Every structure is written in C-alpha cells, then in structure tokens.
Amino acid sequence: MNQKNVFFFVYAYILYILLQVLFLRYVNFGGLAFCFAYIGYLLAFPLDFSRLLHLIIAFLVGISVDIFYDSPGIHAGACILMVYFRKRIIGVLAPTGGYEAGNQPSVLDLGSNWFLIYVSLSAFFHHAFVFFVSASNFKIVGNTLLKTILSVVFTTAVLYFFQRTSLSYNKYKSRRRR
Amino acid sequence: MIQLFIMYQLLRFFSRLKVFFTFLFLELIAVWLILNNNSYQQVAFLSSANAVAGNFYEVRDAFTGQFNLRNEIQQLQQENANLRENNAPLDSAAYKKDSLKSNYNYIPARVINNSVDYEDNFLTLNKGRNSGIKEGMGVIAPNGIVGRIKTVTDNYAAAYSLLHSGIRVSAQLRKSKELCTVKWNAEGTQNDYQQAELLYVPIHIDIQPGDTVETSGYNAVYPEGIDIGTVSSVEEDMSDGRKNVKIELLVNFNNIKNVYIIENYQKSEIDSLNQLVNPSTSP
Numbered sequence: 016m017n018q019k020n021v022f023f024f025v026y027a028y029i030l031y032i033l034l035q036v037l038f039l040r041y042v043n044f045g046g047l048a049f050c051f052a053y054i055g056y057l058l059a060f061p062l063d064f065s066r067l068l069h070l071i072i073a074f075l076v077g078i079s080v081d082i083f084y085d086s087p088g089i090h091a092g093a094c095i096l097m098v099y100f101r102k103r104i105i106g107v108l109a110p111t112g113g114y115e116a117g118n119q120p121s122v123l124d125l126g127s128n129w130f131l132i133y134v135s136l137s138a139f140f141h142h143a144f145v146f147f148v149s150a151s152n153f154k155i156v157g158n159t160l161l162k163t164i165l166s167v168v169f170t171t172a173v174l175y176f177f178q179r180t181s182l183s184y185n186k187y188k189s190r191r192r193r
Numbered sequence: 194m195i196q197l198f199i200m201y202q203l204l205r206f207f208s209r210l211k212v213f214f215t216f217l218f219l220e221l222i223a224v225w226l227i228l229n230n231n232s233y234q235q236v237a238f239l240s241s242a243n244a245v246a247g248n249f250y251e252v253r254d255a256f257t258g259q260f261n262l263r264n265e266i267q268q269l270q271q272e273n274a275n276l277r278e279n280n281a282p283l284d285s286a287a288y289k290k291d292s293l294k295s296n297y298n299y300i301p302a303r304v305i306n307n308s309v310d311y312e313d314n315f316l317t318l319n320k321g322r323n324s325g326i327k328e329g330m331g332v333i334a335p336n337g338i339v340g341r342i343k344t345v346t347d348n349y350a351a352a353y354s355l356l357h358s359g360i361r362v363s364a365q366l367r368k369s370k371e372l373c374t375v376k377w378n379a380e381g382t383q384n385d386y387q388q389a390e391l392l393y394v395p396i397h398i399d400i401q402p403g404d405t406v407e408t409s410g411y412n413a414v415y416p417e418g419i420d421i422g423t424v425s426s427v428e429e430d431m432s433d434g435r436k437n438v439k440i441e442l443l444v445n446f447n448n449i450k451n452v453y454i455i456e457n458y459q460k461s462e463i464d465s466l467n468q469l470v471n472p473s474t475s476p
C-alpha cells in the first residue's frame with residue numbers, strides 16, 4: 016500500500032460510515048431486511064493486507080458505526096469476527112491455480128460469482144453476530160435467522176450494485192478518453 | 194540455556210498466533226462494551242450524544258426536517274390549543290396558591306435521530322448538559338411519553354426510546370387508577386412501533402378496549418397522568434391468572450420531532466427515600 020492508497024482508504028472510511036449512518040440506516044424492508052453496506056469497506060482491502068492491522072481497522076470501523084447506532088460493541092464485535100474469518104473465506108474461494116499477485120477482491124479482478132459468494136459469506140458472519148447479540152429474546156431464533164438471511168441478501172445486492180456502477184463508470188470514462 | 198529455549202518457543206508460539214490473540218483481545222473488548230451498555234456509567238462518547246455524531250445528525254435533521262415543517266407546525270398548534278383550553282380555569286385566584294406550583298420543569302428539545310425498527314431503539318436530542326439535562330430524566334411528546342435519557346454530553350443527549358427492550362414504565366388505568374406496567378415488544382415477536390403490552394394485570398381488574406393508560410407518577414421520572422396509550426385488546430389467560438392486554442401507543446414514534454425533557458425538582462429526595470425503603474432497587 017503506497018501513500019496514495021492510504022489516503023484513499025481514509026476517504027473511503029468516512030464515505031462508507033456516513034452513507035451507512037445518515038442514509039442506509041433509515042432504509043429497511045418491513046423491519047426484516049436491513050442494509051449494513053459499510054462492511055463493503057472492510058471487504059475491499061487487498062487480499063494480502065496485514066491481518067493484524069485489518070483487525071484493528073475493523074474494530075475502529077465497528078465502533079464508529081456503534082456510536083451512531085447507540086449499540087456499543089455490537090458492530091465492533093461483528094466486524095472483528097467477519098475480518099477474522101476473511102482468510103478462510105478467501106482460501107475456500109481460491110480459483111484453481113490460486114490468486115494472482117495484486118488481485119483485488121472485486122468484480123473486475125475475480126468476477127461476479129466470486130464476489131457475490133465472498134460478500135454474502137462475510138456478511139453472514141457479520142449480520143448473524145449483530146442480530147443474535149441484539150436479539151432481546153432467545154425464543155425467536157427463527158425470526159432472527161430470517162432477519163439475518165434477508166439482510167445478507169440486501170447488503171450483498173447493494174454492494175454488488177456499487178461494483179457494477181463503478182465498473183460501468185470506468186468503462187464510460189475510458190471510452191471518453193479515447 | 195533451557196530457559197532461553199523455553200522463552201524462544203513461547204515467543205514463537207505467540208507470534209504465530211498473534212492474529213488470533215489480537216482477535217480474541219478485541220472481541221473481548223467488544224463483549225465487555227455490550228455487557229456494560231445498559232448501565233448509566235457507560236462512556237458518553239460511545240453514544241450518539243457524542244459531539245461528532247450529534248453534529249452529523251443535526252445537519253441531517255436540518256435537511257430532512259424541512260419536508261415536514263407544515264405538519265409539525267400543525268401538531269404544535271394543536272398542542273397550543275389544548276394547553277390554552279386546560280389553562281383557562283387556572284386564570285383564577287387559585288393560580289397563586291402554593292399547592293399549584295409544579296414540581297416539574299419542561300425543557301423543550303428536538304429529536305435529531307430516531308429509529309423504530311430495531312429491538313433496542315434510541316433517540317438523539319439536540320439539548321445536553323448545558324441545558325440542564327441529566328441522565329435518567331423522562332422524555333415526553335405533546336401527546337404521550339417517549340422515553341428516558343441515557344447519556345448526556347455538553348450539547349446532546351441520547352435517550353432510550355419507549356421502544357427499547359429494557360424500558361418498563363409504571364402506569365395506571367385512568368378511570369380506576371389500577372397499577373400496571375407498560376412494556377414494548379414484550380414477546381419480542383413483532384417490532385410494531387404502534388403497540389405495547391401491559392404486564393401484570395390481574396384477572397379481576399375491569400379493563401375494556403378503549404380505556405386510557407397513563408403514567409402513575411410513582412418513579413419520579415414522569416409526572417402522574419401523562420398519556421401512554423389506549424387499550425386495544427384484552428384477553429384472559431386462565432393458565433396464569435392474568436389478562437393479556439395490548440395497548441395502542443398514542444405517540445407516533447415514526448414521526449416525533451418536538452419533545453420535552455422533564456426535570457423533577459424533587460427527584461433526588463424521592464430517590465433517596467426509595468433507597469431507604471427498598472435498598473435493592475437502584476435509581
């Protein structure tokens with residue numbers, strides 16, 4: 016990661032958190048499907064990024080969201096869990112012949128299928144933690160599980176939409192340049 | 194020599210597992226924060242009353258609040274009219290009497306952040322310690338109770354909404370003054386922001402759909418007689434000798450903007466008395 020990248024990740028941090036707490040927070044379907052698209056920030060780190068640093072960043076991101084949600088610890092715990100299991104998920108999803116050096120976890124580098132499975136598996140760890148920890152009552156496991164699954168679908172759809180948008184934007188830009 | 198070897202092995206062990214230990218350490222901090230969340234000692238900067246969060250919510254409110262101003266003015270006018278009506282009889286000599294002096298002070302505030310879709314919902318208010326707000330004060334809207342202050346910073350306050358799994362409000366039926374407790378989402382099945390349940394209603398109590406439920410004034414947070422809701426359904430549960438009562442909340446939690454924070458001048462007195470009588474209940 017060079018210096019330019021570091022600045023990029025700081026800007027992205029602010030953008031993702033603000034998008035989450037000022038806008039996506041108020042969007043949901045029937046109180047069942049929620050969107051926690053800010054995890055896209057943590058999932059966008061390079062595949063070979065230092066796991067130690069990544070865990071610490073995950074904690075900071077989670078706490079920032081927690082401050083706005085008034086739920087200290089819940090999102091932090093969920094983000095740490097998700098980032099800890101990222102290595103496993105990446106390992107399971109490795110294409111035959113392994114990853115190429117410099118591959119980014121994006122649709123552009125690894126394709127739609129890879130991206131969708133990667134995001135939904137990671138989102139499942141995160142959302143399950145959030146919903147099961149904040150469930151006030153353990154008699155409603157079914158309801159909580161339903162919430163988790165629907166929210167995973169919602170979050171994944173939103174993050175996939177971001178990817179496609181940036182892809183078509185890049186195509187548009189390169190076409191104009193020519 | 195052997196000590197050095199053991200040291201070396203230990204260091205190697207830890208450095209190989211350093212990611213795991215970092216994970217464990219951070220996760221433990223998170224769990225500790227979660228477990229401490231519902232105490233008033235909670236760190237104020239980890240709540241939405243935090244200056245940065247408060248500022249962002251205030252800016253957001255400045256934009257989104259514009260769309261609803263007409264509606265808001267109407268609500269406030271309605272409240273004004275009601276207050277004028279109630280005030281008319283007080284314009285007599287009795288007004289000067291000491292017994293009519295209120296124990297309560299009402300601090301107006303604006304809701305800059307609110308949610309209804311989670312199992313624990315919170316509000317952020319644009320008044321804080323500088324306006325005399327303290328932890329534990331009650332929050333009401335013109336037509337009913339809203340919640341209770343959780344943490345305050347200099348300029349903002351975070352409050353538990355009535356729509357929070359940890360909030361129970363001591364209430365009574367307006368017509369018979371029978372005591373009961375209001376809790377939202379008691380079964381935890383549906384997060385319906387328009388409904389709440391009455392707990393501990395014995396089977397002999399006469400309660401009909403349409404009855405009004407109000408605050409009892411027993412816990413020094415809310416004055417007596419503030420509306421909470423109206424009874425919507427009553428079911429007798431023979432197995433435990435209680436009635437299952439559902440109430441319709443009067444406040445539209447999806448759309449609250451103007452609230453009052455209640456300061457009780459005698460709260461510390463009442464709390465210390467309660468402490469003497471029943472040391473196990475914390476204020």
